Amino acid sequence: MSCRLSLAELSRLPRDAFVAELGSVFEHSPWVMEMAWQRRPFADRDELQARLVETLAVASREQQLALIRAHPELAGKAAVRGELTADSAREQAGAGLDACSPEEFAAIRELNDAYREKFGWPFIVAVKGLGRQDIIAAMRRRLARTPDEEFAEALAQVARIAGFRLDALIAG
Template identity: 60%
Template sequence: MMIHAMSASALSQMDQPAFVAALDGIFEHSPWVAGRAWPQRPFASREALLDSLVDTLRSAPRSDQLALIRAHPELAGKRAMHGALSAASIREQLGAGLLACMPEEFALIRDFNTAYKAKFGFPFVIAMSGLWRGDIIAAMARRLAHEPEVEFAEALAQIARIAALRLAERVAD
C-alpha cells in the first residue's frame, strides 16, 4: 500500500525538517534517524535511502539505539488494547492477528512480554509482515533464550526490517 508515492530523488531535494517529516514513523517515535541520515543525500534509490537510514541506526550511540528499541510498543499490550499505538503499529499488529487473540493467547503473550522485558530491559520487537500470531509467539519463546547482546542485535535487525517495510509503503523505487 503506497501512502505517499515519493521518490528518493524528491526526498533528496528536501530541506532537513521536510525530509524528517516525510519519513515520520519509519522508525517508531525516533525522527533522529532520518535527521542524522539527511546529510548523506542525495539518495539514488529507495534502497540507497534505506541503507543510509540503517547505517545511521547501526552507528548511533547505544543509548540512542536502546531508546529506539524502547519506543516500540509491547505486542498486544495495554497501549494496543487502548488504541494508543502509531497507525503503522496498529496495521502491523492487526495484520498478524495480535489484536484478536483468544484470552489464553493474550495471557501467553503478556507473560512472554513480562519475562522478555525483565530479561532484556526493552520490549520484544519483530517485523510482523507475513507472520501470524502463532509464529510470533514461537519467536518470542525462541528469542527469550538469547543472550542479551544477541537479542539487542536481533532487535535492531528487526527494526531495520520494519523500516524497510514501512519505507516501501512510502517511497517509490
C-alpha cells in the same frame, strides 16, 4: 501519509520536510531520519535503507536503546488502550494480534513480561508475514538468547520494520 514521493523528490527536500515525510519510519525516533538526511541524495531505495542501517550502527548505545524502547509491546497495554501509532496498529492487526484468543493474549502478555524483565526493552519483531503462533514461537525462542544477541536482533528487526514502512511511503 497519503502521498508517495520519489527518492529524487525526497532527496531535494529540506531537512524538516524530509523528516516530516519519513520520520514515522522509526517509531517515535525522527532523529534517525535527521541524521540520514545529511547523507542524501540516495540513488535508490536500497541505498536509502543502507544509509538508515548505517545510521543505526553508528548511533550511541543510548540512542539505540531509546529507539528499541520506543517500540510498543505486541498486543500490549498501548494496543489495548488504542494508543499505538497508525503504523504499529496496522502492522499488529495485519498479524492478527488484534484478534487473539484469550489464551494467545495471555501467552503474549506473559512472554512480553518475561522478555522485558530479562532484557529491559520490549520484544520487537517485524510481524509482516507472521501469524500469532509464529510470533509466540519467536518470543519463546528469543527468550533463550543473551542480552547482546537480543540487542543486535532487536536492532535488526527495527531495520526490517523500517524497510517495510519505507516501501509503503516511497514511490517506485
